[in-house]
Amino acid sequence: MPKDGGIGASTVRREDIRFLTGKGRYTADINLRGQAYACFLRSEVAHGRINRIDTAEARAMPGVLAVMTGADFAAMGGNPAGWHIPSRNGEAMKEPKRPVLAHGKVRHVGDAYAVVVAETLEQARDAAGAVVADITELPAVVDMAQAVANPDLRVHDEIANNVCFDWGWIEDNRAAVDAAFKAAPHVTTLELVNNRLVPNAMEPRASIGDYDPGTGDYKLYTTSQNPHLSRLLIAAFVMGIPENKLTVIAPDVGGGFGSKIYHYGEEAAVLAASKALNRPVKWVADRSESFLSDAHGRDHVTRIELATDLEGNFLALRTETLANVGAYLSNFSTATPTFLHGTLMAGPYRTPLVYVNVKAVFTNTAPVDAYRGAGRPEATFSIERVVDKMCRELKLDPVAVRRKNLIQPDQYPYTTPVGLVYDTGNYPATLDKLIQIADFSGFEARRAESARRGKLRGLGLSTWIEACGIAPSNLVGVLGARVGLYDAATVRVNATGNISVMTGAHSHGQGHETVFAQIVSDKLGIPASSIEIVHGDTSKIPFGMGSYGSRSLAVGGSAMVKAVDKIIAKGKKIAAHMLEAAEDDIVFEDGKFSVTGTDKAKTFGEIAFSAYVPHNYPLESLEPGLEETAFYDPANFTYPAGAYACEVEVDAETGRVEIASFACADDFGNVMNPMIVNGQVHGGVAQGIGQALLEAAAYDDNGQLLTGSYMDYAMPRADDLPMFTVDHSCNTPCTHNPLGVKGCGEAGAIGSPPAVVNAVIDALHRGGHTRVTHIDMPLTPSRVWSAIQN
Amino acid sequence: MTNVTMTVNGKAVSGDVEGRTLLSSFLREGLGLTGTHVGCDTSQCGACVVHVDGKPVKSCTVFALDVAGAAVKTIEGMANADGSLGVIQQAFQDHHGLQCGFCTPGMVMSAAALLADNPKPTESEVRHYLEGNICRCTGYHNIVKAVLAASGQDVAAVAAE
Numbered sequence: 001m002p003k004d005g006g007i008g009a010s011t012v013r014r015e016d017i018r019f020l021t022g023k024g025r026y027t028a029d030i031n032l033r034g035q036a037y038a039c040f041l042r043s044e045v046a047h048g049r050i051n052r053i054d055t056a057e058a059r060a061m062p063g064v065l066a067v068m069t070g071a072d073f074a075a076m077g078g079n080p081a082g083w084h085i086p087s088r089n090g091e092a093m094k095e096p097k098r099p100v101l102a103h104g105k106v107r108h109v110g111d112a113y114a115v116v117v118a119e120t121l122e123q124a125r126d127a128a129g130a131v132v133a134d135i136t137e138l139p140a141v142v143d144m145a146q147a148v149a150n151p152d153l154r155v156h157d158e159i160a161n162n163v164c165f166d167w168g169w170i171e172d173n174r175a176a177v178d179a180a181f182k183a184a185p186h187v188t189t190l191e192l193v194n195n196r197l198v199p200n201a202m203e204p205r206a207s208i209g210d211y212d213p214g215t216g217d218y219k220l221y222t223t224s225q226n227p228h229l230s231r232l233l234i235a236a237f238v239m240g241i242p243e244n245k246l247t248v249i250a251p252d253v254g255g256g257f258g259s260k261i262y263h264y265g266e267e268a269a270v271l272a273a274s275k276a277l278n279r280p281v282k283w284v285a286d287r288s289e290s291f292l293s294d295a296h297g298r299d300h301v302t303r304i305e306l307a308t309d310l311e312g313n314f315l316a317l318r319t320e321t322l323a324n325v326g327a328y329l330s331n332f333s334t335a336t337p338t339f340l341h342g343t344l345m346a347g348p349y350r351t352p353l354v355y356v357n358v359k360a361v362f363t364n365t366a367p368v369d370a371y372r373g374a375g376r377p378e379a380t381f382s383i384e385r386v387v388d389k390m391c392r393e394l395k396l397d398p399v400a401v402r403r404k405n406l407i408q409p410d411q412y413p414y415t416t417p418v419g420l421v422y423d424t425g426n427y428p429a430t431l432d433k434l435i436q437i438a439d440f441s442g443f444e445a446r447r448a449e450s451a452r453r454g455k456l457r458g459l460g461l462s463t464w465i466e467a468c469g470i471a472p473s474n475l476v477g478v479l480g481a482r483v484g485l486y487d488a489a490t491v492r493v494n495a496t497g498n499i500s501v502m503t504g505a506h507s508h509g510q511g512h513e514t515v516f517a518q519i520v521s522d523k524l525g526i527p528a529s530s531i532e533i534v535h536g537d538t539s540k541i542p543f544g545m546g547s548y549g550s551r552s553l554a555v556g557g558s559a560m561v562k563a564v565d566k567i568i569a570k571g572k573k574i575a576a577h578m579l580e581a582a583e584d585d586i587v588f589e590d591g592k593f594s595v596t597g598t599d600k601a602k603t604f605g606e607i608a609f610s611a612y613v614p615h616n617y618p619l620e621s622l623e624p625g626l627e628e629t630a631f632y633d634p635a636n637f638t639y640p641a642g643a644y645a646c647e648v649e650v651d652a653e654t655g656r657v658e659i660a661s662f663a664c665a666d667d668f669g670n671v672m673n674p675m676i677v678n679g680q681v682h683g684g685v686a687q688g689i690g691q692a693l694l695e696a697a698a699y700d701d702n703g704q705l706l707t708g709s710y711m712d713y714a715m716p717r718a719d720d721l722p723m724f725t726v727d728h729s730c731n732t733p734c735t736h737n738p739l740g741v742k743g744c745g746e747a748g749a750i751g752s753p754p755a756v757v758n759a760v761i762d763a764l765h766r767g768g769h770t771r772v773t774h775i776d777m778p779l780t781p782s783r784v785w786s787a788i789q790n
Numbered sequence: 791m792t793n794v795t796m797t798v799n800g801k802a803v804s805g806d807v808e809g810r811t812l813l814s815s816f817l818r819e820g821l822g823l824t825g826t827h828v829g830c831d832t833s834q835c836g837a838c839v840v841h842v843d844g845k846p847v848k849s850c851t852v853f854a855l856d857v858a859g860a861a862v863k864t865i866e867g868m869a870n871a872d873g874s875l876g877v878i879q880q881a882f883q884d885h886h887g888l889q890c891g892f893c894t895p896g897m898v899m900s901a902a903a904l905l906a907d908n909p910k911p912t913e914s915e916v917r918h919y920l921e922g923n924i925c926r927c928t929g930y931h932n933i934v935k936a937v938l939a940a941s942g943q944d945v946a947a948v949a950a951e
Binding site: 012013015016017018019020021022023024025026028029031122200201202203204252253254255257286287288508509510511675676678679682683684685686687709710711715716717718719721723724748 | 808819831879886926928
């Protein structure tokens with residue numbers, strides 16, 4: 001049994017108290033003395049030339065303090081892409097400047113081109129209505145195939161065919177893959193769309209810029225998943241100010257799912273406006289602005305081919321993908337469809353030959369970037385759909401085919417043909433567990449019962465793997481990353497023995513304040529209630545990467561454990577001195593430093609006190625104080641994996657799909673807090689079901705966003721979803737980090753969409769609609785009904 | 791500007807508002823009660839739900855002047871008199887019914903309204919009632935479980951992990 005509050009306990013969350021009593025402190029809740037309010041003007045056309053922006057009338061309106069346009073920011077730098085992806089022919093990728101505010105041209109509906117700052121929000125909004133923008137609408141390009149094919153349509157004048165890069169992975173393997181396809185007894189081909197989504201964290205983005213004219217210091221409160229990255233981007237790339245003159249604070253953040261990783265122009269705009277006005281400037285997005293200007297997710301069009309023998313053994317896999325990057329490159333947008341997607345195309349299988357081609361395409365739509373799973377859901381969906389299609393073509397059992405193609409437990413470390421080395425796993429075990437918890441053997445009875453009610457029941461499966469905790473820095477540097485991918489933690493033991501842990505990871509719903517305290521408590525043997533977790537403020541925490549890509553625990557948590565180990569090592573030196581023993585004879589256990597084999601001991605509190613009141617202390621060889629920082633750069637990715645099953649009921653009369661049950665058997669390595677891990681899986685699966693059945697960001701041919709509010713964009717609601725069955729007992733601890741953890745934040749969103757779609761196709765086939773081989777997501781009633789009719 | 795008076799969490803309050811000032815803005819900006827959140831502009835997300843004279847209301851859809859004289863209850867008024875979590879709040883913590891916490895105030899206020907009307911709802915009734923509250927983090931599993939638990943029902947039987 002785990003210790004109360006230690007590693008492995010389902011400790012309830014300490015942060016819940018403030019959230020449940022209305023005492024959370026989100027950016028929009030912060031009001032600074034003398035603050036003014038910003039309202040951004042956004043393009044109403046998808047593509048246009050800015051001829052003139054007349055701000056005179058707006059400037060004369062009551063309460064207006066400033067009106068700034070793209071011209072005011074033209075001398076600043078652009079918001080850069082974080083990863084360089086060269087094309088197959090060796091050409092550098094195309095990187096058009098992404099300015100703070102659009103200048104010269106607007107390139108998507110929602111592209112901000114001016115900002116009004118006024119004494120009140122109402123005055124700012126009223127004055128925004130008086131800004132007259134003379135913008136000549138230009139032809140917009142929305143469809144990726146058209147963007148690539150029509151040389152007359154250009155999002156950026158200097159980029160022909162709108163291609164950012166044409167990437168092959170791994171190019172040297174291409175000939176061998178093509179040869180395997182030529183020789184293969186069977187080839188299954190599937191063309192599919194991975195639908196464009198809007199992340200929709202419930203807290204809209206918000207930023208407050210606060211310039212101090214006395215010190216020249218800038219402070220930014222913002223809805224960020226990674227305040228240090230934002231600081232680096234704003235200071236070094238966009239505004240050209242010293243990094244040490246900018247503090248970025250991401251206080252309580254109401255969800256991110258990727259959309260708050262990135263630096264957005266509004267952040268630089270409120271900082272610049274604050275400096276110009278010598279007073280704080282606050283901006284809070286409304287939901288419409290979020291839909292128009294947050295980075296969207298997914299949006300791939302893929303052709304995937306699977307070569308097999310007639311028994312369903314995988315021989316080779318090949319894909320061609322068009323990946324939408326929208327009008328500008330968001331910070332992670334080039335890594336997402338490539339190194340977070342192409343490198344995952346082996347999945348959990350022993351496919352010997354794989355080749356992936358991805359063309360990233362500019363369009364007159366909002367930027368597209370990482371959204372929960374980021375590339376890995378797209379890879380998993382493509383693989384798991386084509387595997388099911390192949391099974392149907394060859395009349396093979398999808399469970400048996402998957403089982404025989406899975407990497408086996410004795411094959412680790414396993415090097416895939418797409419460049420990853422899986423350190424450990426047990427994919428057959430999670431598949432077996434799934435079959436048990438989802439009660440596959442009872443399916444036929446449930447199907448018959450559904451049939452009696454006139455419903456078609458189907459069972460869909462997916463086996464999935466992901467790569468989390470992107471690393472190591474030296475490897476990703478070779479692959480084009482422009483940042484390091486370590487994380488950092490400082491453990492400060494105070495003189496009275498309680499502890500402040502400053503972590504580079506950021507919590508925006510994940511429960512770090514609870515879980516990180518559980519870990520430190522477990523390692524140091526002191527109560528979790530004596531441990532405070534500090535995050536989200538660059539003036540307090542060490543340089544860290546924040547939270548994305550399921551990395552907080554695997555990378556940030558590992559840094560924290562390293563720092564704790566340093567504390568224990570120093571504590572042993574202090575204890576050896578105080579106990580007059582050799583350092584090697586000191587053991588640390590249950591919060592006490594003891595001389596081995598004796599009853600001589602000092603408590604952790606006594607050692608901490610001695611470190612700060614060093615009266616009896618080896619000052620000649622050891623510095624006072626008890627505070628350690630560690631940076632941790634992982635040796636490899638971590639590889640969570642699992643198997644998911646979905647049962648659906650389809651109403652063939654209406655095309656409506658209902659999720660009857662959903663089960664997940666996951667391997668996350670060691671689990672620190674099962675309650676929180678289950679919650680992460682629930683949330684991820686809900687987003688995956690949302691993608692499969694409900695959600696789609698739709699633009700019309702002119703680039704107008706048709707789904708710009710919750711009236712049009714279908715978010716999963718409580719009555720769209722069932723209770724979930726979640727198991728993570730089949731765990732194989734990660735071999736290269738000190739906690740043996742892998743990450744669980746994205747899993748649900750990765751494994752679930754193909755399970756849902758496979759279930760619907762299965763239901764239709766069992767109902768006799770055997771010509772339906774694929775339906776593109778979301779599987780709305782109209783799409784399912786049309787597929788049945790056609 | 792017009793002066794408006796109402797009772798919020800049992801306390802008489804007043805403030806100057808414009809005709810267009812929403813109840814959510816009055817609570818947040820006028821009274822500093824920032825527990826009531828605004829997550830959309832179309833009265834869909836439910837993060838702003840408060841009680842007006844005992845009934846759940848989306849406070850982003852009501853003008854402050856329209857509730858002059860009413861008794862308003864917000865998330866800040868849901869704890870017990872001694873400051874400890876109320877039954878519904880406690881159930882949300884016990885069953886991990888929140889993650890980022892942004893939708894939580896509205897969820898708790900809606901759940902309280904449901905249980906006032908229907909003290910022993912079924913799972914399906916809870917899910918149907920919470921249609922007007924969007925959560926992006928939890929997949930609703932643990933929210934539904936928390937509401938059922940707050941109603942005194944055995945959740946082990948209805949809510950498999």
